Each structure stands twice: as C-alpha cells, then as structure tokens.
Amino acid sequence: MPILSKDARIIWRRRIQGFWEEFSRKKIGILGLIMLFVFIFMAIFAPWLTPYDPLAQQRVADGFAMPQWVTVFPQFQNLTNTESVWFDWSKTTESPYIIGYGRNVTVTYEPKATETFRIKFESIYTYKAPVPPNSFYLDFSWTAGNVENMEYSINLYVINPRTEKSFLLYYKTNTTPAGENSHVDSIDPILMYRLGLSPGVDILGNIVFPDKGDYRFVLEMFFKPTNPSARCDINVREGQLTVLGTAHGILGTDNAGADLWSQLVWGARVSLMIGLIAALLSTTIGITVGVVTGYLGGIVDEAMMRVVDILLCLPILPLLLSLVFLFGKNIFYIILFVAIFGWQGLSRIVRSQVLSLRESSFIECATASGASKTYIMTKHLVPNVLPVAFASLILAVPSAILFEASLSFLGFGDPRAPTWGKILQMGFGFGGFSHLAWWWIIPPGLCITLLCLAFVFMGHAIDDVVNPRLRRRR
Amino acid sequence: MRGYLVKRIIVSLIILWIIASLNFVIFQVVSPVSPEESILPPGGGDDASMREARAILRRLYGLDEPIYIRYAKYVQNMFTWNFGTSFRSMKSVSGEMSWRMSNSILLLGLAEIATILVGIPIGIFAASRRGTKIDVATIGAGLLTWGVPTFFIQLLALLVFAYYSYVWFGFSLFPTRGIYSIPPPADPVGFVADVAWHLALPVGSLVLAGFGSWALYTRSILLETLTQDYIVTARAKGLDERTVLYRHAFRATLPPIVTVVALAVPGVVTGAMITEYLFNLPGIGQWYLTALLSADYPVVQSVLFIYAMLTIFANLFADIIYGVLDPRIRVGQGSGR
Numbered sequence: 001m002p003i004l005s006k007d008a009r010i011i012w013r014r015r016i017q018g019f020w021e022e023f024s025r026k027k028i029g030i031l032g033l034i035m036l037f038v039f040i041f042m043a044i045f046a047p048w049l050t051p052y053d054p055l056a057q058q059r060v061a062d063g064f065a066m067p068q069w070v071t072v073f074p075q076f077q078n079l080t081n082t083e084s085v086w087f088d089w090s091k092t093t094e095s096p097y098i099i100g101y102g103r104n105v106t107v108t109y110e111p112k113a114t115e116t117f118r119i120k121f122e123s124i125y126t127y128k129a130p131v132p133p134n135s136f137y138l139d140f141s142w143t144a145g146n147v148e149n150m151e152y153s154i155n156l157y158v159i160n161p162r163t164e165k166s167f168l169l170y171y172k173t174n175t176t177p178a179g180e181n182s183h184v185d186s187i188d189p190i191l192m193y194r195l196g197l198s199p200g201v202d203i204l205g206n207i208v209f210p211d212k213g214d215y216r217f218v219l220e221m222f223f224k225p226t227n228p229s230a231r232c233d234i235n236v237r238e239g240q241l242t243v244l245g246t247a248h249g250i251l252g253t254d255n256a257g258a259d260l261w262s263q264l265v266w267g268a269r270v271s272l273m274i275g276l277i278a279a280l281l282s283t284t285i286g287i288t289v290g291v292v293t294g295y296l297g298g299i300v301d302e303a304m305m306r307v308v309d310i311l312l313c314l315p316i317l318p319l320l321l322s323l324v325f326l327f328g329k330n331i332f333y334i335i336l337f338v339a340i341f342g343w344q345g346l347s348r349i350v351r352s353q354v355l356s357l358r359e360s361s362f363i364e365c366a367t368a369s370g371a372s373k374t375y376i377m378t379k380h381l382v383p384n385v386l387p388v389a390f391a392s393l394i395l396a397v398p399s400a401i402l403f404e405a406s407l408s409f410l411g412f413g414d415p416r417a418p419t420w421g422k423i424l425q426m427g428f429g430f431g432g433f434s435h436l437a438w439w440w441i442i443p444p445g446l447c448i449t450l451l452c453l454a455f456v457f458m459g460h461a462i463d464d465v466v467n468p469r470l471r472r473r474r
Numbered sequence: 475m476r477g478y479l480v481k482r483i484i485v486s487l488i489i490l491w492i493i494a495s496l497n498f499v500i501f502q503v504v505s506p507v508s509p510e511e512s513i514l515p516p517g518g519g520d521d522a523s524m525r526e527a528r529a530i531l532r533r534l535y536g537l538d539e540p541i542y543i544r545y546a547k548y549v550q551n552m553f554t555w556n557f558g559t560s561f562r563s564m565k566s567v568s569g570e571m572s573w574r575m576s577n578s579i580l581l582l583g584l585a586e587i588a589t590i591l592v593g594i595p596i597g598i599f600a601a602s603r604r605g606t607k608i609d610v611a612t613i614g615a616g617l618l619t620w621g622v623p624t625f626f627i628q629l630l631a632l633l634v635f636a637y638y639s640y641v642w643f644g645f646s647l648f649p650t651r652g653i654y655s656i657p658p659p660a661d662p663v664g665f666v667a668d669v670a671w672h673l674a675l676p677v678g679s680l681v682l683a684g685f686g687s688w689a690l691y692t693r694s695i696l697l698e699t700l701t702q703d704y705i706v707t708a709r710a711k712g713l714d715e716r717t718v719l720y721r722h723a724f725r726a727t728l729p730p731i732v733t734v735v736a737l738a739v740p741g742v743v744t745g746a747m748i749t750e751y752l753f754n755l756p757g758i759g760q761w762y763l764t765a766l767l768s769a770d771y772p773v774v775q776s777v778l779f780i781y782a783m784l785t786i787f788a789n790l791f792a793d794i795i796y797g798v799l800d801p802r803i804r805v806g807q808g809s810g811r
C-alpha cells in the first residue's frame with residue numbers, strides 16, 4: 001500500500017510545484033543550489049576525481065610541495081615534479097654466476113672452494129632538474145635463497161659523476177629471514193647519522209644530487225664461503241628510485257608529502273553526510289517533540305519544555321568535546337551528539353504552531369469524526385508544520401557542519417574520516433603556517449564556508465517562500 | 475514581579491543543580507577513565523607499588539567513599555566555589571579559575587562590546603536606507619556570518635598579519651600567541667599597550683565574524699518597528715526623520731536588543747574556546763581543552779559548571795532586564811515561555 005493516497009499525492013505534487021515556482025525566482029536560493037550541486041558532485045565522484053587514498057598519507061611529493069599550477073608564475077619556475085624510475089641494472093664484469101640482470105638481478109654463487117666473490121651492477125639515473133631535490137626514496141626487494149655455509153652482504157650506493165663521491169644508502173649482511181622489502185628514505189635520521197649528517201639540518205637530497213648529471217647507482221654483492229660446499233642465490237627485484245618534487249597536483253602536499261586535493265575532495269563527502277544526517281535527525285526530533293508536546297499538553301508538555309530549558313542552558317561545544325572524548329572519536333557518535341543538541345529551537349517553533357493549529361476547525365472536525373490522537377498528529381499536524389521544519393532543516397545543516405568542523409579542528413574528529421576540519425587542524429599543528437602553506441590552510445576553510453553558505457542561501461530563500469510574513473530571522 | 479523573580483531564581487538554581495549532577499554522572503560514573511588512572515602514567519602495570527599509588531590517590535581524592543557521599547560532597551563543593559585540585563598541576567582549581575577567567579573576560583568582553591558597537595549602528599543605518607546597496611550589503615554580511623567559521627577568519631588573519639607580514643616587511647605586525655610579551659613591559663602604559671597589541675587579532679577577528687548577525691538583527695527589528703502606527707503618527711506630526719529613527723523607533727527596539735545581548739554572552743564565552751586555542755591565550759576555554767585532553771576531570775567539571783552557570787544567569791538577567799525595559803510585561807506573566 002502506498003504511503004500517500006492518490007489525492008494526497010496530487011496535493012503534494014501541486015504544493016511542490018508551487019514551491020519550486022516561488023523558489024526559482026529567488027536568485028540567492030538558486031545560487032545556493034548551484035553551489036550545493038558542485039559539492040554533491042565532488043562527494044559522489046570523489047573516487048574518480050582523486051588519484052590517491054586520502055587517509056593513506058602516501059608520500060607523493062616533497063613535504064609542503066606547492067600546487068603544480070603556480071609554476072606559471074616566474075618566481076616559482078624552479079619547482080620540480082616527482083620523478084619515479086625503475087633501476088635497470090647492467091653488469092660491470094662478465095661472470096658465469098650471473099643468471100639474470102636488468103630489472104631483476106639474479107646471482108647464484110656456488111664456488112666449490114672457499115673463494116670470496118664480489119660483483120657489481122650499475123644503473124644510471126640522469127638528474128635533469130635545474131635545482132637539487134630535497135628528498136628521495138628507493139624501494140626494492142631482495143631475497144637470498146639456498147644459503148649454505150655462506151656469508152653474504154648486499155650494498156647499494158650512489159656515485160656523483162662530477163666529484164666521484166659515493167654515498168652508501170643501503171647495506172645488509174646475512175639476515176633472517178633472508179631478504180626483505182627495503183625502503184630507503186632520505187629523511188631517515190639513522191641513514192643521515194650513518195652518512196655523518198645531521199637530521200633536520202642537512203638535506204640529503206641536496207647533498208646526493210647537487211646538480212644535473214648522470215648519477216651511477218651501484219648494487220654490490222659480496223660472498224664469503226665458510227666451507228667449500230657453500231652456495232647462495234641472491235635475487236634483487238623491482239628496484240625503484242623516486243625523487244620527490246617540490247610541486248604537485250592541484251593543491252600541493254602537506255608536511256608528510258600527501259596529496260591535499262584528494263583529502264579535500266573526500267572531505268566533501270564526509271561534511272555533506274554529517275550535515276545532512278545530523279540535520280535530518282535533529283529536525284525529526286524537533287518535529288516529534290513539538291507536535292507531541294503542543295498537541296497533548298499537560299504533564300508531557302511541561303516535562304519536555306523543562307528538558308528544552310536545560311538543553312538550552314548547556315554549553316554545547318564544550319559538552320560535545322567531552323562527550324566525544326569519553327565515548328570515542330567516532331563519526332557516528334559525532335553525528336548523534338550534534339543531532340541531540342540541535343533540536344530545541346525547532347521544537348519550540350513547532351510547538352507554538354501546533355498550539356494554534358490545535359484550536360482550528362479542521363482539527364476539531366477530525367476529533368469529532370473520531371480520529372485518534374496519533375492519526376491527528378501524523379496526518380494533520382505534521383504535514384502542516386513541515387514547511388517551517390523544512391526551512392529549519394536547511395539551516396540546521398550548516399550548523400551541524402560547523403560543529404563537526406570545530407570538533408575536527410580541535411583534534412576531536414574521527415581519525416578515520418578525512419574531513420576539512422582535520423586538514424585545517426593538521427595545517428595548524430604541523431607547520432602549515434611557518435611554511436606559509438596557503439594551499440594547505442585556505443582551500444579547506446573555503447570549502448567549509450562555501451558549503452555552509454550554499455545551505456544558508458537556500459535556507460534564506462526557502463524561509464522567504466514558506467514564511468512570507470515572517471521577515472524576522474533568529 | 476517579585477514573586478516571578480523568586481520563582482525564576484529557584485528554577486535557575488534547580489537547572490544548575492541538574493546540570494551539575496549530569497556533570498557528575500558523565501565524569502565520575504560513566505567515564506571510561508577512572509580519575510586515578512588519569513593521574514598515573516598510562517600503562518603503569520599492576521605491581522605492588524602501582525596498587526599502593528592507586529590506593530593513596532583514591533584516598534587523597536576521596537574516591538574510596540561510596541558514590542552517594544561523593545555526590546553529596548561534589549554538589550556541596552560546586553555550590554561553594556570549591557572546585558578541588560587539578561590532577562595535572564596539583565593546584566587549586568578555583569585559584570587558577572580566577573586569573574584565567576579574567577583573561578577570558580578581557581578578551582570576550584572587548585570582543586562583545588566592539589561587535590555590538592560596530593553591528594548595531596550598521597543595522598540602524600541599513601534599516602534607515604532600506605533597499606539601497608548599503609542595505610543589501612548588510613544582509614550579505616549577516617548571511618556570511620552564518621556560513622563562515624570564525625576559526626577560518628582567524629586562521630586567515632594569523633596567516634596574513636603574523637606570518638606573511640614577516641615575509642613582506644621583515645617583522646610580524648601582530649604576535650601569534652599569548653596575552654602579553656614575555657617578559658612583560660614594566661611600565662603600566664607599556665603593559666596595556668602590549669596587551670592591546672596581543673589582543674588586536676583575536677578581538678578583531680571575532681568582531682569581523684560577529685558584527686553581521688548583529689546588524690541583521692537590529693535591522694529586522696527596526697524595520698518591524700518602523701511599520702508601527704506611532705511611527706506613522708510621529709512622521710505625520712512633521713518630526714524630522716532623525717528624531718523619528720532615534721527617539722521613537724530605536725528606543726522601542728532596545729528591549730529585544732538588550733535581551734539578545736545578554737543571551738549572547740554565554741555563547742560568546744563558549745564559542746571563544748577556539749579563539750583561545752588558536753591564539754594560545756590563557757583563558758578558560760584553552761584550559762578546558764588541555765584539561766580534557768589530559769583527563770583532568772576537576773578542571774573539566776568546573777569549567778562546564780561555570781559555562782552552564784553563565785548561561786543560566788544570562789537567561790535570568792535577560793528576563794529581568796526585559797521586564798524592566800518593557801513596561802508591558804512588567805506584571806509578571808512570562809511563565810508561559
């Protein structure tokens with residue numbers, strides 16, 4: 001059975017058509033609607049608009065990399081892009097023990113004598129940018145198999161073509177289990193200390209790649225049998241060098257080098273979800289409380305209005321903070337708490353409307369023809385207060401969004417939800433200001449503002465339509 | 475009037491008591507972190523010394539007593555301004571409350587007064603020129619304040635006036651943190667100037683974020699008043715527009731405006747938590763945040779209590795002042811709200 005009868009559906013269709021005709025004449029409302037559609041588009045198509053996972057903190061460029069498009073200005077022309085290359089190892093000497101080389105290197109050493117053996121592979125990386133990079137990292141994985149009576153070591157170093165100076169980036173001797181997925185990072189303080197540099201002062205990228213040229217990466221293996229029947233296979237795979245750029249994408253990167261555009265776009269989804277669900281919940285509570293108290297009156301009314309009085313006296317933001325702190329930083333708790341503290345104003349407005357509707361003749365008529373209280377409340381009172389509630393719903397969305405943004409900004413947001421407030425919090429707490437990272441601070445704040453304004457504009461227009469006489473706003 | 479007043483005061487005290495009780499329930503009954511755990515270092519283990527330390531702390535803070543005695547003592551302490559000892563600083567909460575409160579009141583009082591002094595004249599000005607560009611701009615500013623988060627305005631202000639100005643001019647136009655320089659200037663004039671310099675950005679940004687809604691509110695009330703019959707009469711008498719606006723219309727808008735001023739006070743106090751956090755001003759909002767993060771429950775409870783008290787008494791004050799200013803409701807209805 002459909003929820004609405006055929007007549008009711010026709011009435012509702014006419015009402016909505018009439019509303020739309022009025023609404024479409026308000027320029028500010030249409031502007032708000034267009035802004036809202038942009039954000040809805042962002043929220044729906046977030047996976048296709050963004051290349052990176054917003055929460056993975058994947059290092060796609062140098063920390064505080066500027067947006068790509070600033071390179072059109074002359075003073076930023078020296079910004080570089082992130083460059084990733086595969087190592088292509090070539091052999092430096094001929095040896096029967098080399099099974100394969102290229103992207104995957106395999107060496108099988110089976111000497112039948114206690115003879116040490118050293119072998120080198122080389123891969124050339126041409127650094128082309130006019131300024132040295134700040135940071136780089138390499139990834140590769142290696143395994144040693146069939147190790148019998150053998151001590152081995154594996155080293156990786158880079159040689160500067162001009163000064164012939166070399167930097168030992170990686171070395172390992174017999175490990176258990178034999179092999180690992182290695183990640184060598186230029187910001188690793190242990191690596192810096194080992195090279196005689198001070199972390200935080202020296203910039204390894206600058207020192208290793210000081211200028212343009214063909215840098216030789218050398219992969220060296222060293223075998224030392226302890227017994228004539230020794231054997232060892234070493235396999236080095238998938239070596240990749242990433243030199244991090246100082247310009248990246250549409251909105252640059254944060255302190256950890258993660259893409260900010262991805263975080264921003266995914267933030268639209270969370271903010272819209274929080275705003276809409278919390279507003280719907282609080283409006284539902286507000287309508288229910290208003291209709292029930294207004295229609296039933298008596299002790300229910302008195303009790304609920306005292307509850308409203310108490311809720312109006314609560315300091316909402318501090319209380320939200322402590323509730324989130326106590327119950328856990330979970331997005332659904334945040335929505336619930338924001339909704340619980342957001343219905344008092346509406347319930348009073350609805351109650352006062354119901355108080356006057358209660359005396360009107362159509363309700364009297366319904367009561368006389370034997371309609372139950374539930375029937376009158378759901379079929380007569382609720383539909384009549386819906387227009388007011390709708391305007392209030394639209395205006396409740398920005399306040400919910402702002403509450404969530406404030407919570408996130410103060411560090412009480414859900415750590416698993418990428419929100420605009422969290423981006424701002426990170427920007428404020430992790431050096432966005434001292435690095436003058438406007439691309440980190442301004443976009444999320446602007447997005448919060450524009451999304452809230454979209455709803456405020458629409459609410460303003462809707463309020464004009466549904467309450468033409470009521471010019472005063474709260 | 476007196477009977478109504480007494481009733482209102484009693485109701486206010488009851489609400490305050492309910493909120494204090496809620497506070498107790500939240501932090502001492504359902505809280506997942508027990509007080510002694512929040513004092514001791516986390517992951518302390520369960521050996522004999524830790525058990526002894528816990529026992530000592532329970533005794534020290536009276537946690538070994540049954541819950542109803544704790545509750546009775548708690549309520550008594552709250553209403554006698556005895557907020558106990560902070561878990562973190564081991565100092566009296568009431569003592570720290572007073573100097574932090576004075577900082578907050580300085581910041582927020584200045585901000586509130588400045589916002590009203592900017593907002594209300596703009597509202598009157600807009601109402602007197604209804605439909606002009608000035609009026610439209612006022613409505614726009616009012617709507618903007620609904621959408622722009624205050625902390626975003628403050629972040630922008632910090633970025634431009636404190637950080638970018640350092641790049642552009644070689645020095646920061648305004649400081650980024652604190653309420654006075656360290657060490658503070660010795661002479662009193664210098665000290666006042668120093669505090670003003672530190673408060674310029676936070677107060678300025680609060681005014682920028684808040685004046686629009688005041689202007690909008692004043693404008694709408696004034697416009698409503700201007701349609702009243704006695705204004706028509708005043709104009710018909712041939713009084714000049716200025717007299718009509720200020721003598722007749724504006725005076726009638728005072729009761730609702732004063733009420734809203736009183737009602738806005740608690741909102742400003744709690745809302746300024748983020749301002750204090752951002753500019754690192756040692757007010758009660760910033761205190762609340764740091765206390766909450768370190769589970770310093772005596773401080774958290776007391777600040778929430780103070781906030782609730784402020785709201786309740788601002789409500790009460792608004793009711794009384796409305797009765798005083800508006801002779802029509804002096805008879806003592808108003809319980810119907």
